[in-house]
Amino acid sequence: MESRKTTITDIAKKLNISKSTVSRALSNHASIGLRTRMRVQQLATELDYEPDQTAIHFKQRKKFLIGVILPSISLEFFSSIVSGIEDIAYKKNYTLLLGQSRDDEEREKKIVETMKNHRVDGMLISISKNTTNYEHFELLRKNKIPIVFFDRIPNMNNIHYIASQLESGMKEAVNFLIKKGHKQIALINGPANLPASKERLQGFENAMKKNKIKLPPEMVVSSDLTKEGNISATQQLLHLKRRPDAIIAFNDYVAMDAIQQAKKAKVRINKDICFISFANEAICNYMDHPPMASIEQFPYQQGEKATEILLDLLENSPSESQEQEPHYHNILLPSQLVVRISK
Amino acid sequence: MESRKTTITDIAKKLNISKSTVSRALSNHASIGLRTRMRVQQLATELDYEPDQTAIHFKQRKKFLIGVILPSISLEFFSSIVSGIEDIAYKKNYTLLLGQSRDDEEREKKIVETMKNHRVDGMLISISKNTTNYEHFELLRKNKIPIVFFDRIPNMNNIHYIASQLESGMKEAVNFLIKKGHKQIALINGPANLPASKERLQGFENAMKKNKIKLPPEMVVSSDLTKEGNISATQQLLHLKRRPDAIIAFNDYVAMDAIQQAKKAKVRINKDICFISFANEAICNYMDHPPMASIEQFPYQQGEKATEILLDLLENSPSESQEQEPHYHNILLPSQLVVRISK
DNA sequence: CTGTTAGCGCCTTCAC
DNA sequence: GTGAAGGCGCTAACAG
Numbered sequence: 001m002e003s004r005k006t007t008i009t010d011i012a013k014k015l016n017i018s019k020s021t022v023s024r025a026l027s028n029h030a031s032i033g034l035r036t037r038m039r040v041q042q043l044a045t046e047l048d049y050e051p052d053q054t055a056i057h058f059k060q061r062k063k064f065l066i067g068v069i070l071p072s073i074s075l076e077f078f079s080s081i082v083s084g085i086e087d088i089a090y091k092k093n094y095t096l097l098l099g100q101s102r103d104d105e106e107r108e109k110k111i112v113e114t115m116k117n118h119r120v121d122g123m124l125i126s127i128s129k130n131t132t133n134y135e136h137f138e139l140l141r142k143n144k145i146p147i148v149f150f151d152r153i154p155n156m157n158n159i160h161y162i163a164s165q166l167e168s169g170m171k172e173a174v175n176f177l178i179k180k181g182h183k184q185i186a187l188i189n190g191p192a193n194l195p196a197s198k199e200r201l202q203g204f205e206n207a208m209k210k211n212k213i214k215l216p217p218e219m220v221v222s223s224d225l226t227k228e229g230n231i232s233a234t235q236q237l238l239h240l241k242r243r244p245d246a247i248i249a250f251n252d253y254v255a256m257d258a259i260q261q262a263k264k265a266k267v268r269i270n271k272d273i274c275f276i277s278f279a280n281e282a283i284c285n286y287m288d289h290p291p292m293a294s295i296e297q298f299p300y301q302q303g304e305k306a307t308e309i310l311l312d313l314l315e316n317s318p319s320e321s322q323e324q325e326p327h328y329h330n331i332l333l334p335s336q337l338v339v340r341i342s343k
Numbered sequence: 344m345e346s347r348k349t350t351i352t353d354i355a356k357k358l359n360i361s362k363s364t365v366s367r368a369l370s371n372h373a374s375i376g377l378r379t380r381m382r383v384q385q386l387a388t389e390l391d392y393e394p395d396q397t398a399i400h401f402k403q404r405k406k407f408l409i410g411v412i413l414p415s416i417s418l419e420f421f422s423s424i425v426s427g428i429e430d431i432a433y434k435k436n437y438t439l440l441l442g443q444s445r446d447d448e449e450r451e452k453k454i455v456e457t458m459k460n461h462r463v464d465g466m467l468i469s470i471s472k473n474t475t476n477y478e479h480f481e482l483l484r485k486n487k488i489p490i491v492f493f494d495r496i497p498n499m500n501n502i503h504y505i506a507s508q509l510e511s512g513m514k515e516a517v518n519f520l521i522k523k524g525h526k527q528i529a530l531i532n533g534p535a536n537l538p539a540s541k542e543r544l545q546g547f548e549n550a551m552k553k554n555k556i557k558l559p560p561e562m563v564v565s566s567d568l569t570k571e572g573n574i575s576a577t578q579q580l581l582h583l584k585r586r587p588d589a590i591i592a593f594n595d596y597v598a599m600d601a602i603q604q605a606k607k608a609k610v611r612i613n614k615d616i617c618f619i620s621f622a623n624e625a626i627c628n629y630m631d632h633p634p635m636a637s638i639e640q641f642p643y644q645q646g647e648k649a650t651e652i653l654l655d656l657l658e659n660s661p662s663e664s665q666e667q668e669p670h671y672h673n674i675l676l677p678s679q680l681v682v683r684i685s686k
Numbered sequence: 687c688t689g690t691t692a693g694c695g696c697c698t699t700c701a702c
Numbered sequence: 703g704t705g706a707a708g709g710c711g712c713t714a715a716c717a718g
Contacts, residue, residue, distance in 0.1 A: 005486070007695055018705045023697060033703055048485070053460040055695035058401045059710055065461075068441075074422040082416060086443060095457055098411075098441040100429060114438055117396040118408075142391070143348070256629045286599045288631035350711055361689045366713065374687055398711035402694055 006047040015039060026051070066310065067097045067115035069108060070126040071152070075253070076281045077299045078126070081150065084303025085124060092311055094121070101128040112136040122146045122310045124303075127154050129191055129225065146313045148329070150306040151299075153195055160313070162306045162331040166196065166278070169295035169335030170203030170248070171210075173276045176293060176337060177246045178211050182274060186219040186244035188233045188254055197222065200250065200278075219244060223254060230257035238265050249277040252284050255291045263289070270341060280338050293339045302333055349390040358382060369394070409653065410440045410458035410466040412451060414495070418596070419624045420642050421469070424493065427646025428467060435654055437464070444471040455479040459486055465653045467646075469495045472534055472568065489656045491672070493649040494642075496538055503656070505649045505674040509539065509621070512638035512678030513546030513591070514553075516619045519636060519680060520589045521554050525617060529562040529587035531576045531597055540565070543593065543621075562587060566597060573600035581608050592620040595627050598634045606632070613684060623681050636682045645676055 008022040015022070017036065025032045025040035026049075043049075057063045066089055073079045086096055097120060099111035108128045115123060116139070123140065125147055134154050140147055149161040177185055187204050190197040201220065208215045221236045223229035234257065237244055249255035255277035259269055267273050269289035280294035309329045351365040358365070360379065368375045368383035369392075386392075400406045409432055416422045429439055440463055442454035451471045458466060459482070466483065468490055477497050483490055492504040520528055530547050533540040544563065551558045564579045566572035577600065580587055592598035598620035602612055610616050612632035623637035652672045 009695075019695090020697080020706080021704055023695095024704085027697090031703060036703080050460070052462065052695055054401055054406070054462045055710095056697080058397055058694090059696055059698095061710080063397070065440075072422075073416050073425060074419055076417055079415075079417040079422060082441075083443065086441075090453075093457070095461060096441050097408075098425075098429075098439050100426065110433075114436070117393070118438060119395065119397045143393075260629065283626050283629075286603065286626075287629060352711075362711090363690080363713075364688055366711095367688085370713095376687060379688085395711055398694095399713080401710090402712055402714095404694080 005052070006044075006049045007052070008049075010047065011040060011043055011049060015043060061119075063119055063121055064094050065097055065118065065120045066094050066307070067099070067111075067118070067120040067123040068125075069099045069101060069111050069115070069123065071103045071128055072100050073098075076283060077251070077279050077297070078151075080299035081126075081303035081306075084300040084305075085307045086303075088304050088307035088311070094311070101131075103128040103130050105131045105133065109136045112140065116140060116143055116145060120145065122148070122314050124148050124150060124306050124310060126150050126152045128152075129194055132193065146310060148306045148310045148313070150302055151196070155193075155195060158326070158328055160309060160329040162302055162309065162329070162333065163196070164297040164302065164335045165332035166199040166295070166297075166335055167203035167206065169278070169297075169337055170200055171207040172337035173248055173293065173295060174204065174207035174211065176339070177248075177274060177276065178213070180274065182246040183213060184219070184242060184244040185213070185215075185246045185248065186221070186237050188230070188237070188247060188249045188258060189220060189222040190250040190254075191224055192222060197250070204248065216242075223250065225250065225254065227257055230254045231261055234258040234261040238262065238267070244273060246274040246276070249275065249291070251279040252277045252281040252291065252294060253279075255294075256284070256287070259287075259289055259291070276337075278335075284340065290340050292341045293337055296336050296338045298333055298335070305331065305333065348395070349387075349392045350395070351392075354383060354386055354390065354392060358386060406462055406464050407437050408440055408461065408463045409437050409650070410442070410454075410461075410463040411468075412442045412444060412454050412458070412466065413469040414446045414471055415443050416441075419626060420594070420622050420640070421494075423642035424469075424646035424649075427643040427648075428650045429646075431647050431650035431654070437654070444474075446471040446473050448474045448476065452479045455483065459483060459488060463488065465489045465491070465657050467491050467493060467649050467653060469493050470497050471495075472537055475536065489653060491649045491653045491656070493645055494539070498538060501669070501671055503652060503672040505645055505652065505672070505676065506539070507640040507645065507678045508675035509542045509638075509640075509678055510546035510549065512621070512640075512680055513543055514550040515680035516591055516636065516638060517547065517550035517554065519682070520591075520617060520619065521556070523617065525589040526556060527562070527585060527587040528556070528558075528589045528591065529564070529580050531573070531580070531590060531592045531601060532563060532565040533593040533597075534567055535565065540593070547591065559585075566593065568593065568597065570600055573597045574604055577601040577604040581605065581610070587616060589617040589619070592618065592634065594622040595620045595624040595634065595637060596622075598637075599627070599630070602630075602632055602634070619680075621678075627683065633683055635684045636680055639679050639681045641676055641678070648674065648676065 008019050012019045012022045022040050025037045070078050101108035134156055151163055153161040221233040223233040249258055255275050270292045275291040276293045277291045278295045280296040284290040351362050355362045355365045365383050368380040413421050444451035477499055494506055496504040564576040566576040592601055598618050613635045618634040619636045620634045621638045623639040627633040
């Protein structure tokens with residue numbers, strides 16, 4: 001038969017009443033006679049009427065869309081975050097627009113642009129590790145689209161963000177190693193421009209200092225987080241004249257590459273050199289020689305919390321209420337050392 | 344200053360011309376005088392004008408949104424598919440709405456409903472392994488929202504789909520094992536209701552028959568793909584009086600669980616029992632004892648192809664052109680055995 | 687070349 | 703209780 005979707009106008013015509021009456025009847029408005037309401041609702045179901053959310057959103061300036069941008073979902077860490085985001089968003093009927101930057105600044109900008117044009121209500125962003133220019137984020141600010149940054153946050157003022165408290169986890173890690181008798185502890189860090197790298201380094205240095213352990217500069221190397229970068233960083237450490245007896249890696253993927261290299265060099269994993277890393281990816285449980293411990297960063301919870309903050313922002317800032325005191329959420333979720341191999 | 348976004352109406356007023364002229368000038372319509380066009384465009388940039396895609400989409404009945412629903416993005420296989428989808432979609436300016444069903448039929452239905460309300464232009468769906476009722480897909484059909492199913496396809500007629508040609512890969516796997524002298528070949532399959540399981544089984548049986556190898560029924564077990572299911576399926580095989588000397592697993596995750604169990608039982612991996620699986624996940628390369636070979640299913644390409652089909656559908660079916668001959672795309676992408684350990 | 691008009695589907699005053 | 707009218711931002715006939 002016919003095919004166009006039925007609208008309230010259709011219903012109105014068939015019933016010889018006005019659009020507005022239909023609209024009200026459908027939303028159970030109090031001031032509508034029981035009879036008309038019934039007639040309208042019945043015809044509506046008969047005709048398979050479904051409100052066009054698009055039109056409603058258009059009118060109400062509210063899309064129920066959240067834009068999510070992150071480097072990649074192929075890392076378990078990030079896909080867990082997305083799950084956390086999704087679960088909270090769904091409860092409030094928001095849907096996710098997803099974009100992967102692939103650690104490419106240009107791509108990140110393009111995605112931001114697209115999502116802005118789609119008039120998302122708000123955005124959750126974890127920046128690309130190569131992003132140094134922040135004008136696209138400023139653009140969103142100008143457009144009054146709230147952003148909550150997560151995990152990889154830009155070096156900007158006056159932003160909302162949530163990330164892991166890495167210093168505490170790092171401290172636990174160092175203490176753990178020292179208690180086991182290790183003294184030559186090295187760090188394979190990430191790119192220097194990432195705040196996450198700075199935090200790890202700072203936490204590492206502080207923890208070492210607190211334990212009064214000397215930290216020669218060559219014990220800290222860094223990787224761009226590509227496989228090649230991880231390998232070369234590991235080689236640097238392995239070739240040191242005073243080889244480390246413990247290595248803390250930026251995350252589990254770095255650790256896996258490092259362990260693979262160490263094995264090739266006949267190093268006995270977690271005996272000659274003890275490995276610890278960040279993220280606590282489940283996948284490590286399938287390895288014969290996983291890092292001995294990993295610092296759990298609770299990505300799912302981070303995703304949940306980021307979304308809660310964003311939704312709060314969306315629902316409690318009815319335009320320009322109190323311009324004078326914009327409160328910025330800056331949350332650091334505690335991280336926690338999880339020991340995989342206890343012996 | 345003020346804050347509302349500038350619209351073409353604003354520009355029109357300031358220039359004392361009509362909205363339509365502005366609209367045309369901005370879209371570089373041929374029939375607009377160079378001067379007015381320049382004036383409009385200049386003022387537009389001055390005022391930071393940006394077209395409201397929402398309004399445009401609303402008017403044009405075109406959202407540039409593709410809904411993607413799949414069980415979970417935490418499996419590398421699926422996240423690769425999403426990347427393939429995204430890359431093709433972005434080239435044509437489509438954005439992705441993402442929803443994970445978590446293998447929950449109710450959740451899948453709710454996501455479908457939400458995305459329908461958002462009036463996505465089309466959908467790409469990989470169904471939950473627990474989905475048995477397909478009315479939500481029929482609903483989409485009624486709403487003229489095209490769907491292309493991928494990987495996990497429902498048992499329905501007249502649908503577009505793309506999946507892996509598993510039989511060929513399975514055949515390669517069996518031949519590979521036989522060439523290596525294995526005769527007791529077992530299969531850990533997935534849930535029976537998944538077409539993907541049926542195909543694997545059929546491919547397995549056929550390949551064995553062609554090689555004239557006896558296949559006792561106890562050599563085929565199945566798992567619900569949870570860790571527990573994988574473990575118990577593996578146990579069944581290990582406890583057989585005639586233990587298999589080769590096991591083909593539903594996918595790499597099943598294989599990893601199986602291998603872990605086998606190790607506990609002191610089985611020498613790929614010596615006492617040789618493992619082969621599906622998916623060829625990169626993560627396996629970090630294992631000391633990965634499956635000897637894996638059947639690559641080219642998820643990224645599958646995502647690309649699915650999206651190409653969908654976009655083709657969206658762009659070449661201007662409403663009801665030729666109702667009589669709706670062509671359904673049914674594509675099976677060849678799979679291919681990849682040997683990880685050659686010795 | 688440019689202006690006028692008429693919607694897209696819905697909601698929301700403002701009247702009666 | 704219900705109808706009429708206006709408008710969200712933009713495009714697209716139809717006129718000049």
